[in-house]
Amino acid sequence: xxxxNVNASHPITLPDGTLYRDTVYLKNVVSHxxxxxxxxxxxxxxxxx
Numbered sequence: 889x890x891x892x893n894v895n896a897s898h899p900i901t902l903p904d905g906t907l908y909r910d911t912v913y914l915k916n917v918v919s920h921x922x923x924x925x926x927x928x929x930x931x932x933x934x935x936x937x
Contacts, residue, residue, distance in 0.1 A: 899930070910934050 900908035907925040915925040
């Protein structure tokens with residue numbers, strides 16, 4: 889299994905080449921000046937938002 893892409897919003901690529909959009913790296917999608925996000929913080933949600 890290849891390593892996750894730390895610069896991508898959606899770091900997981902499925903074996904068929906599609907992105908798994910239920911997981912995001914928070915540091916790549918949150919840019920609020922009052923929030924500190926760790927380099928390895930992520931959020932996963934399965935189902936309807």
